[in-house]
Amino acid sequence: MVHKYAKPRGYKARQLIVRARNLRSGANFIPPRSFRARRFYFSNEENGLLHVPKDQAPNPQAQMFSDPNMAMDMMKKNLSMIIPQTLTFAWVNFFFSGFVAAKIPFPLTQRFRSMLQNGIDLSTVDVSYVSSRSWYFLNLFGLRGLFSLILGEDNATDDTQRMMQMSGFGFDPTKSLGAEKDSLDIVQHDWALPKFEQRAEAVLRKVLS
């Protein structure tokens, strides 16, 4: 809850975007002069609401560097993931390469060979035999759901969630303000109201007949 209230500027930017979007979609319903006045108000180069001065726009990369703790944290988490996995992989690869670890109780087509028989380069082996290296990979990716069930939602083995957090990290209002300004600039104003007189006539005729 706290973060929602912490940024009045971000909130204002979001409201501004909604209003600008309304202006874009409803532009044809207000007189041309009103539309032009509004567009000027939103997007003029001096003090328009949507205009963001170049030097003020915060760079996400710069933001990352300004907060070294965050970068360190992320690196640590990544390292703690990567090192044990590389070690296990090396271990499995060294001791069990070329072994058959399991057999699937049903036949499969040749297309599955690359998936199930990683590390065995023999085309004559039946596809339902699973090589040890493939077994390792299958477990690594397939057991993620099970791990999250047993170990709780955010455990160290699950890095997909962190990826999601990364991509949604920090809604950047300045960027969408700029985009909104660009699309507002190219709107062609075509006043819809003159057409409405004819439509009203048609409606009344229909009512009266």
Add this chain to the structure above:
Amino acid sequence: MVSKTEETQLSNLETQVDNGGGGAWEYLCLVRKLKVRRSDRVLKHGLSILNDLKKRSSLGPDEWTLYEQVAVAAMDCQSLEVAKDCIKVLRKKFPESKRVGRLEGMLLEAKGAWAEAEKAYSSLLEDNPLDQVIHKRRVAMAKGQGNVSVAIEWLNKYLEIFMADHDAWRELAEIYVSLQMYKQAAFCYEELILSQPMVPLYHLAYADVLYTLGGLENLQNAKKYYASTIDLTGGKNTRALFGVCLCSSAIGQIAKGRNKDDKESPELQSLAATALEREYKQKASDKLSLLTAALKGLKVSS
């Protein structure tokens, strides 16, 4: 917006509860969900639940919601003692809550202690400058004291941040109209039309403002917006029909001296006039003579 089915549901429940048929809690929930103002009933039935220990404890955590609802209703009915008791209970349960702080501010307001209420609200706003309800309470307070210009000031400040809140735009428009500041009101109505282009009432209000402003261009625009209202309501809006007639007559008077190069569609007003006549014939035949006299005065009668 309350839809028709919800309205019938509400009135059914209302009669059932009023006749002692039970379902008071469901009724209160519905009132809360639809945000309708039934303060006297909420106070009566809410209190009867709150005073009944068994019923109250069966609500579980919803009990506190009910306390809040009853407190607000009590303030609306000027039963300040009840409101005070409710707020006291809530304060005991939630000692740090901002929401209870808001209720306390409202209680001060209900007592008429404007200055203290103002102080309470501004201290709450310092903690959280984005509390929409408190901003709106401030506007309402200024309006309640008759300081319309202060209300406008607050509203404008509010709209600077929450500029997508169309209800606030509507309130501002109505205040401007009441002060006869039509240009500003026209701006607000344009904003409303932008946010909801398919609501005929905004078109109608905007047309009214334009017609009141006068001048050839405004009159022509007003006529267009009356026309759009007719289109959006399927010709059922009497005010829009009258508006078209009045606009055409006024435009005719202004443009009499000039050459008529911009072609006005002459058919619309005669169609509107016929539609009006038909409406009157069906629904108020005794007033038909008044209508024909008025239309004749406007010279739009066919």
